[in-house]
Amino acid sequence: MRGEASCDGFPEVPLGSLLTQKPKNGYSPKDVPDWTGLQALGLGCLSATGLAPVQLKNVPDTALARRSLLTDGDLLMSRANTRELVGLVGRFTYAGHPCIYPDLMMRLRPDEARCLSSYLEIVLRSNRVRRDVRAGARGTSDSMVKIGAPLVEGLEIPLPRIEEQRQIVTVHVAFERRITALERMLDKLRVAEEALTVSALAPMDEDTWDCVPLETVATVAAGVTLGSEPVGDGTVELPYLRVANVLDGRIDTADVKTVRILRSQYERFALRKGDLLLTEGGDLDKLGRGAVWDGRIAECLHQNHVFRVRCGERMVPEFLALYTSSAAGRAYFQRVGKQTTNLASINSTQVKHMPIPVPPLDEQEHVLGPIRAVRHRSAALGRQIAKLRIVQQGVIEDLLAGRVRVPEVASAEAA
DSSP states (O other): TTTTTTTTTTEEEEEEGGGGOOOOEEOOOOOOSSSOOOEOOOOOGGEEEEOOOSOOOEEEHHHHHTTTTTTTTTTTEEEETTTTTTOOEEOOOSSSEEEEEOEEEEEEEOOOOSSOOOHHHHTTTTTHHHHHHHHHHHEEEEEEEEOHHHHHOEEEOOOOOOOHHHHHHHHHHHHHEEEEEHHHHHHHHHHHHHHHHHHHHHHHTTSEEEEEEEEEEEEEEBBOSSSSSOOOTTTEEEEEOOOGBBOOOSOOOOOEEEEEEEEEGHHHEEEEEOEEEOEESGGGGTOEOOOOOOOOSSSSSEEETTEEEOOTOOOOOOHHHHTTTTTHHHHHHHHEEEEEESEOOHHHHHHTEEEEEEEHHHHHHHHHHHHHHHHHHHHHHHHHHHHHHHHHHHHHHHHTTTSSSSHHHHHHOOO
C-alpha cells in the first residue's frame, strides 16, 4: 500500500510524488551537419547499464529545442521500444555543452531533498520495476510498445532515508568500479587478439602460402528453409540457429528456436562440432560474420540464411574463421555482396569461390596457439564479469527490499 512500509522495512511511494515536475517527452528536430552549440542524444544512448553519450548529433539551437535541455542528474527513460527494452533508464551527466533528448524518451527530475537521482536510477533499473514497466507497456506487438507518464508516475518506489540511499549508491558504485576494471582488461585482450591475428596472417601478404577457392578445402551448405513444415510420422522437431544466434566470433544460444523437419533430412541440415557458421545477409560491413560451432547442443540445425562451412583435412576450422573475419576476408564479402536499400547479402557460390590461404596444418596450429590463449583468458574474464553482474543485481535487490543493510553487506565482503 502506498506510503506504508514494504514487507522488510522501507516505505513505498508512487514515483510521481518524488518528482519536481511531471515526466516530459523530448524533442527530435532534424540534425544539421555543422556545430550549432546544441546537441541531441539518440535513443541508442540508453542501454541496460545506463546512459552513454553516443549517437550525438548537431541540431538547430532554437527556443523550442531548449525546452528539452538536460541538467546534471536528470533521468531519461525510453518510452517506446521493444517490450524487452522499453523503460530503460539512465542518468545524464553534463558533458560541457548544452544537450537535449529525443521524443522517444521522457525526462524525470527527482526532488533531491527526498530522493537522490543516483538512487532512483538504481531503483528504476531493478528487476521488479522493470517487470512493472514491461507489464504496463501497450502495443500491438512486442516489437514496438509504448509507456506513458501515468504508468511511470504510478510506479511504486522504496524510499529509505537519504543516508541509506547514499549507502546503497555507494555499494552499487563499488560493483561498477570492479566491473569496469575487468571490462578494461577485456578490451586490452581484444586489442591483443587483433594484433595477433594480423601477425598470424602476415605470410599471406608475402605470398608464402597457397591460396585456393574455399570449395577446394571445405564444403558449403545452406540450412533449412522456414515456412511450410512437414507433419506426421517421420518428422522431428529440433533446435536451429538463425542469423540472430551467429555473432562476430561467437555463437549465442540464449534464445534458440525450433523447427520441424523430415528425419531423413537431418544430415543435410545438421551441425557438427567444428562447423564454421557464416551469415548470409545484414549490413554490408557485417556480411559473412561468423564463428565455429562448439557442439553445445547435441542435435542442432541451421537456417537457410546461415551458411555451414565444413572443413576438410587441409583446413583447421579456427584458422578459416580467423581469415574470414580478418580485414582481407571482410573486404572480399563487401566486394562481392549484393547491396539493396536496407540490406546486403552474399550467396553460396560467392562463399565457395572465396580465395583462402592454406598454410600447412602444423603452421595453422602454430599461429593459432597464442590466439587461443588470449581467447581463453577473454572467455574467463567474460564469465567473471557476468557472475559479478548477477551478484551485484542480487545484492542491490536485497538492499532495495530492506532485507539487508549496507553494514551487513560490508561485513560479508570483508569475511
